[in-house]
Amino acid sequence: MLTIEDAARRLADVVEQVQTKGEAAVLLKSGRPVARIVPVASAGQGADDLIGFLARWRLDYPEPDEEFSDAIQESRQWLRPPRDPWESS
Numbered sequence: 729m730l731t732i733e734d735a736a737r738r739l740a741d742v743v744e745q746v747q748t749k750g751e752a753a754v755l756l757k758s759g760r761p762v763a764r765i766v767p768v769a770s771a772g773q774g775a776d777d778l779i780g781f782l783a784r785w786r787l788d789y790p791e792p793d794e795e796f797s798d799a800i801q802e803s804r805q806w807l808r809p810p811r812d813p814w815e816s817s
Contacts, residue, residue, distance in 0.1 A: 729753075729754045729755075729756055729761065730742070730753065730754075730755065730756065731755070731756050731757070732755050732756065732757050732762070732763075735753070735755050735765075742765060743765070746765050746766065746767050747767055750767050751767075752764045752765060752766045752767075753765040769806055775807070778803050778806075778807065781799075781803065782800075782803075785799065
């Protein structure tokens with residue numbers, strides 16, 4: 729998490745980190761989360777990557793558990809692009 733001001737000063741570094749680590753950067757305003765910078769899935773990512781991930785997960789964790797459920801929920805966010813607030817519905 730970083731402030732909007734810090735993100736503005738280091739935007740190139742923040743974007744590079746989001747891209748290389750594949751993790752979101754949460755931006756704070758007055759100490760409260762207000763925005764998130766997330767990596768964009770490339771054309772090669774999608775259902776095939778998800779299927780591969782789930783197959784590997786089942787080998788490592790044969791019994792379903794809470795972590796598995798959380799991983800499925802998290803993976804779903806990558807299959808749908810975030811809504812662009814500037815585009816009309």
